Amino acid sequence: MPDAVTLAVQLKNEGNALFARRDYRAAHHKYTLAINEDDNNAVLYANRAACSHHLHNFLDASADASRATDIDPTYAKAWARYAAARGSLGDETGSIEGWRRAIDALPRENRTPAEVRQLDQYQAELATIERRLNRRNNEPARGTRLSAETTPWTRATALLPELRASQQIMSSAFIIWGAFEEWQQGLNAIGMQRVVGGMMSGYVGAIERLCSAIMRDTRVFHLTAGFISKYNNQVQFEVNMTKAWAEGGTDIIIPELVRRQQLEGWDSARPAIGTTVRIYIMQGFMESHIHQRHAGGVEYVGRALEIIRWGNRTWANVPAADRGAVFGDSFMHGVHAVYLDVLFEAAVNSPRRYLDLLEKEAQALLHLDVAHMSANDHNDPGFIASFTTYPRAIAFSMMGYCHAQKAQKLAGGNSEERETSKALYQDAARAYSSAATSYFKDDEKHVWMLSCSLTNSFHYRAPLSVTLPLMQQIRDRLPVAQKIWEFGMLSQANSAQLRRVVDFEAEVRGAVEAGRLSMDSCVMLGDRI
Structure with missing residues (x-):
């Protein structure tokens, strides 16, 4: 029977053959089996990163390439794959660092013809990503800034007594007010950050409140002084406290989540995965709406939704108190709506890449059974609409957009195409x-x-x-x-x-x-x- 290293080499060679045939999913599986035998081999992680990249799983690609560079900081291909993954996520700064490290890892003299080609490719990729970053730096950052008197939540709050007195609960005032209440609670929790003796203390749960606010109504998102830096500090704090995953996609996180639940139980797995998916949702939303990094937005929210869908199916019979709220139907419905939001932003900018996916996901949401919620279970009626009827409204609007885009393409065609356009x-x-x-x-x-x-x-x-x-x-x-x-x-x-x-x-x-x-x-x- 071959030893672990020999078996890992055999599995790697099988993976290489599958990769050459462009069977990236099967190759990814072979490299995973090889890593199980030899988890300190930079080549295996770099090869699996290449598979993930071809499968458009850029978070997994980034995490595996990063692991490869940790094992071997001189491995140029690993740095290149890390750079490519970060670039596909819209992280120009990380990509530039990766390409520079890839170039530095190549020999400075006596290069082989293959190394010369690598150098030319890496330098060209670096120049491209630097130009992209320069263009982005010259664009104004996006994010809502409103005066306190004119915000929808301020106006909604003023209307609530009248609405409650007349029992008019079918009002968007309850939706935006509820979202703002959660947002403000999250901001207040972030404000509890303290650094004492080089150690950070704070409140675990701020990310949950902010994410819940976005899921209730994305329009509540607005920038306040120092928000980005404080938020990033909060993410690091909550990752450390809950042992959440800071990187990786479904191919990495799901197997590790299963192992953690089996070894450490729900009290460890539940806060870790709850924090992880909420961080990914928030990260994706901000990538899309602040930085206009739409590929990153789609990737982060999409992977969060993929994990949630998996847990919702796999642990359907596990009590909600054990598995956590993130695997519940209403949470999944809310995240699906946020996913449509970032997909729409991406489709507007890159229709050929994202329009079909937007339509597919909108149809999928409309085919879901809306989770039953009782008004008695929640303090505000806006919560119910935020996770039931409003996601359906978003899905219907996305279907409208997709139909209109297809119609516009055919409007100038022949008579048959014009009739199809009219129907669309x-x-x-x-x-x-x-x-x-x-x-x-x-x-x-x-x-x-x-x-x-x-x-x-x-x-x-x-x-x-x-x-x-x-x-x-x-x-x-x-x-x-x-x-x-x-x-x-x-x-x-x-x-x-x-x-x-x-x-x-x-x-x-x-x-x-x-x-x-x-x-x-x-x-x-x-x-x-």
């Missing part, structure tokens, strides 16, 4: 209408979904019997939503468009009353009437 615009209008119905009527998103439905109805040349009622709904709901959302980012960005719709409706109604148009007429915004 009609599908988009229906999806946006379903999204509007799923949002509360005083939500800016409700009004905007009506507007999106109207726009797509114009594109398929719907008659006034369809478009005029939509315009009326926009006119009626706009002032209601503005009580809370007048200074929200979405409302501010689209206020001029919505006012044009209101003005156009008045013009159209005048034309109908004068007999120049009928309810069968097809007109759209911008037409002369």
